[in-house]
Amino acid sequence: MNRLKRLVLLGGGHAHVHVLNALSKNRLPNVSITLISPFDRQVYSGMLPGWIAGHYDIEQCVLPLKPLARAADAHYLQTAATKIDATRKQILCANGDLVEFDVLSIDIGSAPQYAAIVGAADHAIAIRPIETFIEHMTTLVEVRQRRATPMHITVIGAGAGGVEVALALKHRRAELQVSLVSGANTLPGNIAPRIANALNRAGVAVFAGSPAIEIGPNNVTLADDRVIESEQTIVALGASAPSWLAMTGLACDPSGYLVTNNFLQSISHEFVFAAGDCASIEAYPRPKSGVYAVRAGPPLEQNLRAALTSRPLTRYVPQTRSLYLISTGNKYAIGSWGRVSWEGEWVWRWKDRIDRTFMAKYRKPGANRPIL
Incomplete structure (x- = not known):
């Protein structure tokens, strides 16, 4: 009997939320899945200002990871990674666990950027x-x-x-x-x-x-x-790369972000994939934004599935511009697409509908089975 292939999803970011949801609907045969994340929920950053303003309860702004993992038949480890040994295909976790993988996907987000400010x-x-x-x-x-x-x-x-x-x-x-x-x-x-x-x-x-x-x-x-x-x-100075990524042996750019090709695949290790704010596509650099992280979910899932079933990978070209909707606190928002911009209460209602639709999409993943 052939050994199960081991897929590890490191991090509970936007892209991995989509991967888990997709896997819950279309299972991968002969594959074991492990999700590693220090937090048991994924906070949707697009709704966070609305929570601060008092428009949402915090529970409306988060996606619990345990139900997503359960629906995808994934083993969930609530801990952080401290080291990746790409040669041995192992991850050392903060709780002492050593997790082995055949295919690794990294979506751990970014780190705060304030080292230059004293205090x-x-x-x-x-x-x-x-x-x-x-x-x-x-x-x-x-x-x-x-x-x-x-x-x-x-x-x-x-x-x-x-x-x-x-x-x-x-x-x-x-x-x-x-x-x-x-x-x-x-x-x-x-x-x-x-x-x-x-x-x-x-x-x-x-x-x-x-x-x-x-x-x-x-x-x-x-x-x-x-x-x-x-x-x-x-x-709120934007993103910086988690410092420990540069010590993994995986290819990183001068700023410390993981570098991938058009398949969201590490340019140095073909069995490693990455998406979200922790990574940059070599040929298509884009701003660190939740918009691009969300869009990377479907192609990441498609290529992880292909890598685990020995099928050709599919190229991904991120869009050159994105819709930006900036809330102004009082159920009013400013929007822009390229050089075109607009504002009003209707823009906030539009943003609110987009955000709520996104959250609803991932709140009902698969069947309700016990966590492994």
Whole structure:
């Protein structure tokens, strides 16, 4: 009798959620599946600002991984990987488990980007990992409810994520003194004027043109010596690669991200695949965004299936541009597609429908069987 092939899904990111759901509907014969993730749920980042603003309960924004694993007949290990030995095809986990694989897929997301800011690790909340951010935000809301005076909060990073967090906080508690720091002289993208208007309407103070260089317990210092009062600082500077990936022996780019070909397959190890914010397609670099991570799910599942059944892989070319919908806190949103942009309450309703449809798609995976 032939040994079962071993597929390991490392990480519970957007792409792996799709893979598990697809496998629950169309099983792979003679394949054992293991899911490794330190968190037992996947937080849908697109709905997180709505949770901060008070429009959603947190349970509406998360996809439990255990039911997804159960439906796909996957063994679930709630732990993190600390080392990958690509030569021996083994993963060492934080709980001491050694997991062997024949085919490995990595979708572990990215790490926070604040190493250059003095004091960030001690005095700031990073938006990654999202689970840790949620814990801090929950505590922050509880502290604010007990205070009689306004709290000063600073968000560092004026990309889409930072803008949405700042506006959501201001909507949740109008009395908050919210500041947004942009290292550039302008807000990003062709929708910068619309974003600037939204921030102005909400009363968010924007400090542009100078990056933050130091975070203290009660203030933020910018490179031009301006000092912002800040009792709580949130860092939303975008993504960086998990540092340990560079020590795996898998091909990485100069920034430390795993490098794949058009099949989402490692360029150095053909039995390793990767998607989401932890990886970059060599021929088609794209921004680190949940939009691209979600879109990578179907081609990743197709090529994992092909690799496990000795069939040809299928090329994947990510789209060159994406629809961006940025919520502004008050059930109002700004949208853009290429050079075209728009805004309104109807845009928020559109975004809300897209997000809820996505979540509903993965909340009912396969049959209800015991977890292995």
